[in-house]
Amino acid sequence: MTDDRVGVLPAVESTATDIAEMRIRGAATIADAAAEALATQAHQTQAEGPEAFREDLRAAAQTLYETRPTAVSLPNALRYVLRGMTGETLAELQASTIARAEEFQRDLAQAQTKLGEIGANRLRDGDVVMTHCHSTDALACVEAALEDGKEIEAIVKETRPRKQGHIAARQLREWGVPVTLIVDNAARRYLDRTDHVLVGADSIAADGSVVNKIGTSGLAVTARERGVAVMVAAQTIKLHPDTMTGHTVEIEMRDETEVVSKAERAEIAGDIDEELRVENPAFDVTPPRHVDAIVTERGQFPPESIVVLMRELFGGSTGEPWEP
Numbered sequence: 001m002t003d004d005r006v007g008v009l010p011a012v013e014s015t016a017t018d019i020a021e022m023r024i025r026g027a028a029t030i031a032d033a034a035a036e037a038l039a040t041q042a043h044q045t046q047a048e049g050p051e052a053f054r055e056d057l058r059a060a061a062q063t064l065y066e067t068r069p070t071a072v073s074l075p076n077a078l079r080y081v082l083r084g085m086t087g088e089t090l091a092e093l094q095a096s097t098i099a100r101a102e103e104f105q106r107d108l109a110q111a112q113t114k115l116g117e118i119g120a121n122r123l124r125d126g127d128v129v130m131t132h133c134h135s136t137d138a139l140a141c142v143e144a145a146l147e148d149g150k151e152i153e154a155i156v157k158e159t160r161p162r163k164q165g166h167i168a169a170r171q172l173r174e175w176g177v178p179v180t181l182i183v184d185n186a187a188r189r190y191l192d193r194t195d196h197v198l199v200g201a202d203s204i205a206a207d208g209s210v211v212n213k214i215g216t217s218g219l220a221v222t223a224r225e226r227g228v229a230v231m232v233a234a235q236t237i238k239l240h241p242d243t244m245t246g247h248t249v250e251i252e253m254r255d256e257t258e259v260v261s262k263a264e265r266a267e268i269a270g271d272i273d274e275e276l277r278v279e280n281p282a283f284d285v286t287p288p289r290h291v292d293a294i295v296t297e298r299g300q301f302p303p304e305s306i307v308v309l310m311r312e313l314f315g316g317s318t319g320e321p322w323e324p
């Protein structure tokens, strides 16, 4: 993150820190929080005129953008809100930005509900799903299936190093779903009694590759080998428009202390052994051939055809979120 930008409110800086430090996490939740932060920036602006207002909003967007690089829902959200910043006077600009952010948040929630209904159609009564990480889009499919009266069971991967599987397990238990929590290494063994691998996405590339929590690709390959269907639940805000022009998705590398504590590191190699590298990539890329379906609020797609939807929604190039 950059140093504090003049004009960016402390509340926005605080949301940015929460995203960077993963108190706010998961692609959809990050997008929602970013839109909310821009609305706060608009509402509580200190700007004295329209041009200063626009500059502060762009600076706020940049501050939020620089938190985590992989979930495209973040720049997509920022771009959407900033494109709605219209009007001549300060009051008009404030009102249009706040309204646009609210519209974004409403659409996001509705899209997830719709996606859940579509995804639930793939789940039959009595099915067992295996989850990885915690995805609100993926869980929306389970929730809708339960509302349809289906019984669903879940095998929940712990998801090292941060154990987001615990969040998924808690939510599923709240809904009354029988849960078996397993360590990541046990996944292949439990695929024998799994009907669907069900995961979310941080970004989906134009070729249908799915970028999601580290470990997703290994799970998908193993599921394919076992003949288990792999279903990705992802709202269209997860479609990465820049990949249409050949850009690749940046994979976030996080701090090594999420993997080994300082004391553990010292036990392995002493305090200052720089030849011991610990790497902590937060996401990986699952090639489209290991994915059966991408479920969005606009219907379900074979991964190879997702580019059609991407072109329809985003058109050509997109640029940085804060570029007019």
Ligand SMILES: O=C(COP(=O)(O)O)[C@H](O)[C@H](O)COP(=O)(O)O
Pocket: 025, 026, 027, 028, 029, 071, 132, 133, 134, 135, 136, 137, 138, 164, 199, 200, 201, 202, 212, 213, 282
């Ligand atoms: O990989 C993660 C979260 O990673 P992290 O915990 O590092 O943010 C989730 O599967 C996607 O973001 C989708 O989540 P959602 O469906 O809620 O958008």
